[in-house]
Amino acid sequence: MDLALTDEQKARKQEFDAVCKELEKKKPPSYLGFETIYENDEAWEYNLYCAKEFAKKGWLALGWPPEYGGKGDMMDKVLFAEARGYYDVPGVDIFGVQMLAPTLLQAASEEIKREFLPPIARGEVMWCELWSEPNAGSDLASLSTTAIKKGDEYVINGQKTWNTGAHKGDWGFGVYKTDPAARKHHNMTFILFDMKTPGITIRRIPYLDGNAPYCEVYFDDVHVPAKNIVGQEHEGWAVVNLLAGFERSGIDIIMTMIRGLEDLVKFCNETKRHGQPLAKDPLIRNRLAQTACELEAARALAYRVADLQNRNEMSLMDAAAGKIFYSELGERLAFLATDILGPYGQVKTSRWAPLDGAWERMYHEHFITSVSMGTNEIQRNIMAWYGLGLTRMK
Amino acid sequence: MDLRLTETQEILKKMARDFLTTECPKTLLRKLEQSEEGYSPELWKKVAELGWMGLIIPEEYGGMGYSFQDLVVLLEEVGRNILPGPLIATITSTFPILEVGTEEQKKEFLPKIAQGQLILSTALLEDEGVFDASGIAIKATPKGDNFVISGKKLFVEMAHVADYLLCVTRTKDGASPEEGITVFIVDSKTPGITWEVIPTIAADKLCEVRFKDVNVPKKNILGKVDQGWPIVEMMLRKGAIAKSAESLGAIETCVEMTVAYSKERVQYDRPIGAFQAVQHKLADMWTAMETSRYLVYETAWMESEGLPCAKEASISKAYINEAYKDTAKWAVRLHGAIATSSDHDIPFYYRRSKAADIAFGNTDFHREIVAQKMGLA
Numbered sequence: 203m204d205l206a207l208t209d210e211q212k213a214r215k216q217e218f219d220a221v222c223k224e225l226e227k228k229k230p231p232s233y234l235g236f237e238t239i240y241e242n243d244e245a246w247e248y249n250l251y252c253a254k255e256f257a258k259k260g261w262l263a264l265g266w267p268p269e270y271g272g273k274g275d276m277m278d279k280v281l282f283a284e285a286r287g288y289y290d291v292p293g294v295d296i297f298g299v300q301m302l303a304p305t306l307l308q309a310a311s312e313e314i315k316r317e318f319l320p321p322i323a324r325g326e327v328m329w330c331e332l333w334s335e336p337n338a339g340s341d342l343a344s345l346s347t348t349a350i351k352k353g354d355e356y357v358i359n360g361q362k363t364w365n366t367g368a369h370k371g372d373w374g375f376g377v378y379k380t381d382p383a384a385r386k387h388h389n390m391t392f393i394l395f396d397m398k399t400p401g402i403t404i405r406r407i408p409y410l411d412g413n414a415p416y417c418e419v420y421f422d423d424v425h426v427p428a429k430n431i432v433g434q435e436h437e438g439w440a441v442v443n444l445l446a447g448f449e450r451s452g453i454d455i456i457m458t459m460i461r462g463l464e465d466l467v468k469f470c471n472e473t474k475r476h477g478q479p480l481a482k483d484p485l486i487r488n489r490l491a492q493t494a495c496e497l498e499a500a501r502a503l504a505y506r507v508a509d510l511q512n513r514n515e516m517s518l519m520d521a522a523a524g525k526i527f528y529s530e531l532g533e534r535l536a537f538l539a540t541d542i543l544g545p546y547g548q549v550k551t552s553r554w555a556p557l558d559g560a561w562e563r564m565y566h567e568h569f570i571t572s573v574s575m576g577t578n579e580i581q582r583n584i585m586a587w588y589g590l591g592l593t594r595m596k
Numbered sequence: 597m598d599l600r601l602t603e604t605q606e607i608l609k610k611m612a613r614d615f616l617t618t619e620c621p622k623t624l625l626r627k628l629e630q631s632e633e634g635y636s637p638e639l640w641k642k643v644a645e646l647g648w649m650g651l652i653i654p655e656e657y658g659g660m661g662y663s664f665q666d667l668v669v670l671l672e673e674v675g676r677n678i679l680p681g682p683l684i685a686t687i688t689s690t691f692p693i694l695e696v697g698t699e700e701q702k703k704e705f706l707p708k709i710a711q712g713q714l715i716l717s718t719a720l721l722e723d724e725g726v727f728d729a730s731g732i733a734i735k736a737t738p739k740g741d742n743f744v745i746s747g748k749k750l751f752v753e754m755a756h757v758a759d760y761l762l763c764v765t766r767t768k769d770g771a772s773p774e775e776g777i778t779v780f781i782v783d784s785k786t787p788g789i790t791w792e793v794i795p796t797i798a799a800d801k802l803c804e805v806r807f808k809d810v811n812v813p814k815k816n817i818l819g820k821v822d823q824g825w826p827i828v829e830m831m832l833r834k835g836a837i838a839k840s841a842e843s844l845g846a847i848e849t850c851v852e853m854t855v856a857y858s859k860e861r862v863q864y865d866r867p868i869g870a871f872q873a874v875q876h877k878l879a880d881m882w883t884a885m886e887t888s889r890y891l892v893y894e895t896a897w898m899e900s901e902g903l904p905c906a907k908e909a910s911i912s913k914a915y916i917n918e919a920y921k922d923t924a925k926w927a928v929r930l931h932g933a934i935a936t937s938s939d940h941d942i943p944f945y946y947r948r949s950k951a952a953d954i955a956f957g958n959t960d961f962h963r964e965i966v967a968q969k970m971g972l973a
Contacts, residue, residue, distance in 0.1 A: 586875030
């Protein structure tokens with residue numbers, strides 16, 4: 203066991219922190235966390251600006267092999283994620299940089315890598331993910347949208363849903379049924395396509411707070427070059443599983459929560475109730491300390507996941523456990539913070555809202571982590587079936 | 597960053613597991629819980645031969661010179677199997693001697709501890725049952741070359757068989773409760789000391805110890821007169837990490853036994869582990885185990901490196917206290933009625949989860965330390 207950073211790592215960590223700290227100062231008022239980049243044009247511009255700044259430093263290609271413009275190693279990626287999370291700075295496309303790039307590196311043809319990796323590294327092309335369908339959520343493999351090969355093209359028909367930021371994405375990746383006659387898990391292909399392709403219609407889904415970061419995407423005879431696939435034809439399920447394994451330590455999300463807790467501590471020290479600072483209330487002290495313990499536990503597990511990824515090992519169990527743990531911790535933290543704020547806990551960003559209304563947002567935003575990328579319920583099933591060896595549901 | 601165990605640690609772990617599985621079966625534990633001694637002197641000797649009491653004692657004092665991290669790996673195995681007796685009491689009472697003992701004290705005690713010739717325990721708690729300095733009332737008064745201790749200590753683990761007690765006393769009424777605390781190494785055979793075993797949930801032989809005009813030579817003062825509280829804090833910090841490691845091992849057993857049982861117990865024509873109600877709970881138990889593991893490893897690493905880790909030690913203890921109690925509770929629940937019988941092994945862990953929670957500071961005690969360290973006014 204050794205958690206020490208090398209001198210070089212310490213230096214890079216300082217640089218990551220310094221750059222993110224500077225970028226934090228440039229946040230527009232409409233940027234209120236990761237999801238807002240998909241809700242507000244000004245916040246989206248800020249996201250693109252941060253992406254360009256990171257691209258200049260080569261930080262969107264951390265851990266990639268040098269032949270594709272890569273820089274640094276996986277540990278740098280972890281340190282960078284910590285800095286971005288703590289200062290809550292966007293600019294790292296969750297779909298392009300975090301999910302697709304490592305998948306391409308591992309599973310795509312040389313031609314596809316050469317075509318799609320450089321624009322990701324330059325922060326030029328933003329991606330979106332098209333997986334879920336109205337009748338294929340947790341049971342994703344039961345999807346029905348088809349991509350039928352005709353000559354050197356696939357023709358896609360059907361509907362995807364819950365696609366975060368699809369209205370902003372330049373390109374999309376998804377899985378489509380390419381061999382409807384074949385058995386489940388061996389009938390789909392992982393396809394990349396331009397979101398401007400004719401036949402694609404995007405409809406935004408109102409989220410429960412009235413914003414709309416998610417979309418439905420309809421495909422009506424959408425023609426896509428057949429070369430734009432990752433992995434083997436009809437074997438897209440393997441690529442889905444590969445992709446799902448990347449960047450799941452959640453360390454950035456955990457660091458955002460750690461910062462949130464620090465802000466909450468400051469608020470409790472400065473805010474008086476019953477003639478004394480909130481911080482003196484034993485119940486509040488106990489609950490905040492409990493959350494601090496759980497956050498440290500989440501961080502320790504995230505390091506474990508990162509440590510495994512650094513060695514190119516993957517632990518399905520640790521990644522699933524970490525996701526469940528930090529997402530439900532997010533729920534508890536949101537509930538706790540809005541309790542502490544009292545009547546102010548319900549106030550949206552406005553002059554009445556303490557801490558910019560961050561906790562009112564968090565009270566409904568926490569579902570992003572507990573529901574997306576496999577609900578926590580299906581994650582628990584995955585742990586039980588594949589990790590603990592218990593009987594799988596038919 | 598590398599979170600894997602070192603080769604030495606892997607060897608230590610395997611050796612400990614093999615030894616405990618063979619030498620300390622649950623039949624022995626069941627017997628010892630009902631015995632007066634609560635431990636097996638024969639097994640204690642074998643443990644001494646393996647060098648466990650002297651694991652972190654430097655070689656120059658007859659120990660093995662291992663790191664604190666290594667100790668944590670060992671204690672994880674101890675908790676996994678359960679080893680009843682004075683191992684943790686002795687090791688945690690050794691911390692202060694190692695850290696602030698005089699050369700003379702180190703030479704006198706450490707080699708004997710390493711050889712298993714001495715059993716030590718720490719007498720900290722009193723009537724109020726609190727882990728902070730305000731709970732220390734027992735008086736030690738100077739008299740010639742001695743101090744005279746009079747008063748009562750409670751919940752002193754294995755005091756009935758201890759050779760020496762580290763007694764935390766009040767030698768002065770200071771401006772704050774932390775001032776005026778002095779720690780003595782007291783020979784338990786000194787006239788005036790009497791004890792009684794308190795019946796407890798884990799049958800782990802916690803004692804009430806009465807001191808009546810007990811003379812302790814000044815040379816047996818640990819650290820400085822009136823300035824002993826930081827020694828207690830250090831011992832609580834290291835003890836909290838050590839106890840957390842032991843609890844981690846116990847959590848592992850709870851998880852493993854319950855997963856195994858879920859695969860073999862059939863109801864409604866299928867193993868109960870096929871039901872999602874059971875699967876999801878097991879997934880949560882596994883998560884509690886894994887978060888506990890990396891919390892305690894991280895903290896042990898910090899302690900080993902000499903980094904300040906009072907906050908992290910309290911975080912670990914507060915978190916793992918709850919994780920152990922909860923995991924042990926669910927181990928019973930998922931086993932069903934069978935695990936409510938004393939014939940079953942799970943109840944050992946369930947009962948001990950409460951004892952582990954209290955030892956070296958319960959959850960609320962450690963959360964308050966965390967609250968202070970995280971900057972709450």
